[in-house]
Amino acid sequence: MGYKPVYDYRADQLGKQAETQGAILVEGGWYCPSMPEPLINATIDLHAGRIERETWVQLIAARRAYRVMPKENADSDGYQRMMCPAEAGKAQCLLRPRSLGRGVHLPLVDPEPSPTGPVKICRQRTVTISPEAGAKHWQALEYGSREWQKVCFRLRNSVEGYNGYAKNPLAEGIESAGSHRIRGIAAQTILLAFQLAHANRRKIKKWLDTLPLGGERPRRRTHHRRQTKEPQTWTPTGHLAPAA
Incomplete structure (x- = not known):
């Protein structure tokens, strides 16, 4: 019907919530799997009193550069093609050489080596995310943002x-x-x-x-x-x- 969910989370639902195609769902949004831990656990640290609210606002804003971006609109069944932030020009990544050298204003992603190689979203230009993936916690707006x-x-x-x-x-x-x-x-x-x-x-x-x-x-x-x-x-x- 065109409605999209917008909600807060319980304390045990914060941080990383799901994973698909290598992308991770953090508080309702899909992000790069190499997003730094302080950004993933920002709201957890806020509730635990380890960071101040001003720091939390800054960390939430810093997440935007690691957000997985849509390649096209979702189809009638809810499946959507998505691309990593480096492919979308929002970050620089060592696995995407053509994304390097775009300026110091873009964060540099340094994925950890893995014996199985890069995950799917890091190997391919785009991946398809199904509507079932992370459906329990997904929401359209970026959690903690001014719009949210x-x-x-x-x-x-x-x-x-x-x-x-x-x-x-x-x-x-x-x-x-x-x-x-x-x-x-x-x-x-x-x-x-x-x-x-x-x-x-x-x-x-x-x-x-x-x-x-x-x-x-x-x-x-x-x-x-x-x-x-x-x-x-x-x-x-x-x-x-x-x-x-």
Whole structure:
């Protein structure tokens, strides 16, 4: 249907999550298998208190140069051709001689020698990644990036805010077991749907009461929101103060 997942991870889901064709899945994104360990474990180190939040932001930004890039759009079945960052001109690699000498602004990848030789993504110009590979943790946006923070926390705040609205014990009270004394998952789901529909109608009615309909004064005054911080200034463990 065109939707793509955006979410945070539990503490035991951070770092390297899966591997396919030699590429590694790190917190939802496919990366070069030779990406440095400090970049792979950046969020783990943040939660463990081994690095500061400012350092975490810098490490997340440094991951971008090691990200596996799409060669073309995914087909109708979800399979997609991808290429290593050196092939895409985002990094320099000793296994890709033509990628060398492009400037000091590009990181130099130095793969560790292996008795079995380079992995598939390092041998071929492109590889095909299936939709099943890493599907449990994959997400479209780069974890921890400004775009991810803006979308993830905005959606999360909206969901949590609506949950609190529908849990109002003086209204729908969806959290109260006494308001839905019925057995069975199907029956509970149908009842919850009616409760949420009623919560939606209550929200709409409250909004309509703030409009000057028919030339009359609105029945309610509009709600003035408190000033909040920008969503992209938040990190997985709290607020990141702007640099001095």
